[in-house]
Amino acid sequence: xxxxxxxxxxxxxxxxxxxxxxxxxxxxxxxxxxxxxxxxxxxxxxxxxxxxxxxxxxxxxxxxxxxxxxxxxxxxxxxxxxxxxxxxxxxxxxxxxxxxxxxxxxxxxxxxxxxxxxxxxxxxxxxxxxxxxxxxxxxxxxxxxxxxxxxxxxxxxxxxxxxxxxxxxxxxxxxxxxxxxxxxxxxxxxxxxxxxxxxxxxxxxxxxxxxxxxxxxxxxxxxxxxxxxxxxxxxxxxxxxxxxxxxxxxxxxxxxxxxxxxxxxxxxxxxxxxxxxxxxxxxxxxxxxxxxxxxxxxxxxxxxxxxxxxxxxxxxxxxxxxxxxxx
Amino acid sequence: xxxxxxxxxxxxxxxxxxxxxxxxxxxxxxxxxxxxxxxxxxxxxxxxxxxxxxxxxxxxxxxxxxxxxxxxxxxxxxxxxxxxxxxxxxxxxxxxxxxxxxxxxxxxxxxxxxxxxxxxxxxxxxxxxxxxxxxxxxxxxxxxxxxxxxxxxxxxxxxxxxxxxxxxxxxxxxxxxxxxxxxxxxxxxxxxxxxxxxxxxxxxxxxxxxxxxxxxxxxxxxxxxxxxxxxxxxxxxxxxxxxxxxxxxxxxxxxxxxxxxxxxxxxxxxxxxxxxxxxxxxxxxxxxxxx
Numbered sequence: 001x002x003x004x005x006x007x008x009x010x011x012x013x014x015x016x017x018x019x020x021x022x023x024x025x026x027x028x029x030x031x032x033x034x035x036x037x038x039x040x041x042x043x044x045x046x047x048x049x050x051x052x053x054x055x056x057x058x059x060x061x062x063x064x065x066x067x068x069x070x071x072x073x074x075x076x077x078x079x080x081x082x083x084x085x086x087x088x089x090x091x092x093x094x095x096x097x098x099x100x101x102x103x104x105x106x107x108x109x110x111x112x113x114x115x116x117x118x119x120x121x122x123x124x125x126x127x128x129x130x131x132x133x134x135x136x137x138x139x140x141x142x143x144x145x146x147x148x149x150x151x152x153x154x155x156x157x158x159x160x161x162x163x164x165x166x167x168x169x170x171x172x173x174x175x176x177x178x179x180x181x182x183x184x185x186x187x188x189x190x191x192x193x194x195x196x197x198x199x200x201x202x203x204x205x206x207x208x209x210x211x212x213x214x215x216x217x218x219x220x221x222x223x224x225x226x227x228x229x230x231x232x233x234x235x236x237x238x239x240x241x242x243x244x245x246x247x248x249x250x251x252x253x254x255x256x257x258x259x260x261x262x263x264x265x266x267x268x269x270x271x272x273x274x275x276x277x278x279x280x281x282x283x284x285x286x287x288x289x290x291x292x293x294x295x296x297x298x299x300x301x302x303x304x305x306x307x308x309x310x311x312x313x314x315x316x317x318x319x320x321x322x323x324x325x326x327x
Numbered sequence: 328x329x330x331x332x333x334x335x336x337x338x339x340x341x342x343x344x345x346x347x348x349x350x351x352x353x354x355x356x357x358x359x360x361x362x363x364x365x366x367x368x369x370x371x372x373x374x375x376x377x378x379x380x381x382x383x384x385x386x387x388x389x390x391x392x393x394x395x396x397x398x399x400x401x402x403x404x405x406x407x408x409x410x411x412x413x414x415x416x417x418x419x420x421x422x423x424x425x426x427x428x429x430x431x432x433x434x435x436x437x438x439x440x441x442x443x444x445x446x447x448x449x450x451x452x453x454x455x456x457x458x459x460x461x462x463x464x465x466x467x468x469x470x471x472x473x474x475x476x477x478x479x480x481x482x483x484x485x486x487x488x489x490x491x492x493x494x495x496x497x498x499x500x501x502x503x504x505x506x507x508x509x510x511x512x513x514x515x516x517x518x519x520x521x522x523x524x525x526x527x528x529x530x531x532x533x534x535x536x537x538x539x540x541x542x543x544x545x546x547x548x549x550x551x552x553x554x555x556x557x558x559x560x561x562x563x564x565x566x567x568x569x570x571x572x573x574x575x576x577x578x579x580x581x582x583x584x585x586x587x588x589x590x591x592x593x594x595x596x597x598x599x600x601x602x603x604x605x606x607x608x609x610x611x612x613x614x615x616x617x618x
Contacts, residue, residue: 054419100599104606107362107419111557112602114550115595126588236550240364240427247424276439283432287425291413294421 009255013165020157028153032225034265035160036218039167041245041257043214046171048243049251050180051207052187053101057113058242060120061090061212063234065219067124070137070229079143079224086216094212098205117236124231136230140223160221167214172254174210183207187252248289250296259297263289329461334579340468342575343475347530348552349559349567350479351523357499357562358519361411361422365430366527367549371542373398373528374535375437378446387449391532398524407520430545438542445539451532471533478529479568482522486564495519547591554594558601560611569609573597 016035020028044058068089069082100112124131131137142151143159150156174180185193186203194200223229241264249260267285271278293299348370355361363369373394380390410429414421452470456463486492497505498515506512530548538544555574559566574594582590601609 048420100602104602107356107561108557108602108606110362110423111553111598115554115598118550118595119592122589122592237546244424244427247420251420277435279435280432280439283428283430283435286428287410287432290421290425290428291410294414294417 005255012258016161020154025153028157029225030266030269032153032157032160034261035157035164036222036225037242037245037261037265038257039160039164039221040215040218041242041249041261042167042171043211043218044242045246045249045251045253045257046175046183046214047207047211048246049253049256050175050183050187051203052190053204053207054107054110055113055208055211056110056236056239056243057097057115057117057120058211058215059234059236059238060117061094061215062219062222062238062242063120063124063229063231064090064093065216066223066229066234067131067137067219068216069220070140070223071130073140074137079141079220080145083217083220086220087213090212090216090219091209094209095205097212098208101204101208102201114236114239117234117239121231121235124234131231134230136228137223138228140227140229142224142227156225160225163217163221167217171214175254179203179206184252244286248286248296250298253296253298256296256298263297330583331580332462333464334583335576336462336464337468338576338579339572340471340475340575341579342555342572343472343479344530344534344571345548345551345555345575346479346568346571347475347526347533348548349556349571350482350564351526351530352552352556353561353564353567354482354519354526355523356556357564358495358516359407359411359415360419361415362419362426363523364423364426364549365433365545366552367545367547368430368433369398369402369524369527369545370530370534370548371437371540371545372402372433373531374448374540374544375441375446376528377532377535378441378448378540381449387451387532391528394531395525395528398528399521402524402527403520404517407517411520430549434542434545441542443542445541448535448540450536467536474529475533478526482526483564485522491515491518551594554598557608558594558598560608563608563610566608566610 016031020031023031040058040062043061044055047053047055047058065086068086069079072082072085073079097113097116101109104112125133127133128135142149142156144150145159148155150159175183182193182198182203185196185198186200186207190200219234222233245260245264246257247260248263249256249258263286268278268282271281271285274281289297293303295302348366351369352363352366355363376394376397377387377390380393381387385393406429410425411422414425450467451474452467455466457466457469484492486496494505494510495515495518497508497510498512499519502512505515534548535544551574552571555570556567557570558573559568559570574597577597578590578593581593605611
């Protein structure tokens with residue numbers, strides 16, 4: 001099974017490298033958009049899928065990252081300086097936001113993070129001297145790397161893909177280290193984890209901070225992709241969409257964000273044939289998905305396996321009963 | 328001082344509407360552990376039902392009654408059977424996401440099927456203002472406040488005084504022992520959903536004349552109701568009333584005295600302060616952690 005997953009991952013990566021070369025500009029743009037959301041929801045998956053913290057403020061970090069990079073670039077600094085600052089900034093804010101998480105859990109935490117998102121959004125909208133208010137910041141440049149301009153859509157896509165792969169590998173490494181085990185222990189039973197010596201305070205904070213840093217990086221990439229940012233993509237609704245992507249993809253599955261972000265970003269595009277009704281169809285599809293696959297899309301293989309095993313077990317039982325009768 | 332009283336009284340009217348929406352929210356949470364992210368849309372939909380009935384020639388009061396019945400069917404029975412029952416055993420995350428999906432679907436169905444434009448809505452109360460010692464109060468504000476209060480207190484009384492209400496509370500507090508005592512648990516949970524639907528319809532008839540019927544009117548109302556419910560105490564329905572009034576009044580005062588741009592942050596700040604000092608809310612009871 002491990003091998004199969006690895007093979008699927010490799011095929012997926014090859015597809016990500018070659019398919020966009022066949023696409024027109026809009027297709028490449030969509031792919032890039034999707035990958036940026038994959039990066040952001042990878043971080044959120046760590047927070048809610050692995051560490052079990054209900055966070056509904058992820059778009060705030062996405063926005064903080066985007067504005068940090070954009071403002072620094074406007075001030076004449078390089079994209080490559082802005083990126084680590086955005087990531088570090090989000091990491092620190094994530095740590096701070098983690099503190100209420102130590103006091104409150106589940107629903108309270110969900111609303112605390114949702115409130116945090118509202119606050120960040122209000123600052124983005126109202127503090128015009130810094131963020132341009134509702135007019136936003138435009139003419140955000142695409143970066144250069146090693147003297148190569150990444151202005152072209154395809155070139156920029158490969159930059160985002162490189163980010164996604166590197167961040168994905170980092171997350172994979174983290175999850176397979178003792179830290180990753182501590183995160184899942186925290187999710188499954190915080191009190192038991194504590195009694196086993198897991199520092200639940202530290203890990204709760206860390207799960208928020210790392211998730212936030214991923215969102216910050218994704219936000220920085222997003223600013224350069226769309227080249228114009230205003231507060232609209234960083235609302236509470238956007239956070240809710242990201243939460244939805246993680247749960248629909250499969251929380252706690254490593255590849256869940258790939259599918260979840262596809263549902264959130266690409267599915268609505270496909271549904272455009274339904275015209276004015278496309279968001280209705282999207283919402284209804286999400287409800288259906290949850291009813292039939294409450295553990296997300298990536299739980300399908302597990303379900304099939306469980307079904308096969310129970311079928312084999314009942315066949316074995318029947319065979320045993322049969323031989324018992326004959327003997 | 329008169330300014331202050333003025334702002335205070337109109338804040339009370341808004342707050343009582345938040346309280347209505349928040350009450351439905353806490354009821355659902357207590358009875359079935361459901362966090363309904365479509366709570367705001369549950370207010371929006373009855374508003375459009377009433378518009379539909381009125382377009383068919385019914386007077387306002389009759390439209391309201393018909394919408395209540397329809398709400399109980401759609402937002403009560405259908406919602407419980409179709410979404411909550413199948414997802415109940417999988418915990419909180421799938422229900423949250425399903426209700427998010429539901430809110431997106433409801434909002435956009437109304438936008439695509441009815442209209443994206445705000446629709447005017449007739450006012451239940453006369454268009455008069457009264458002057459009391461320099462404070463002008465509109466009949467709408469008084470009527471809204473009184474009507475909302477009656478509903479909230481009637482729900483309270485129903486829960487506390489009647490046999491059915493007590494049974495519902497028993498289910499909310501301990502489902503297993505309630506069923507051992509011979510209480511029909513699924514029916515009690517359905518009653519909760521039905522009450523939630525009726526409260527939402529009532530909130531709709533009160534809020535729509537001022538804010539107009541619009542497909543996205545639910546999102547800000549839903550948010551305020553959530554914050555109100557948590558401020559007051561999530562597991563206490565009297566808390567919803569307190570929280571709603573606090574949010575409504577403070578918001579109005581802050582918009583006038585601090586900055587209208589940050590009006591929407593008021594609910595949030597109160598919420599943060601309350602949650603840091605009393606995570607279970609002002610009137611909430613502490614819930615023990617389970618190992």
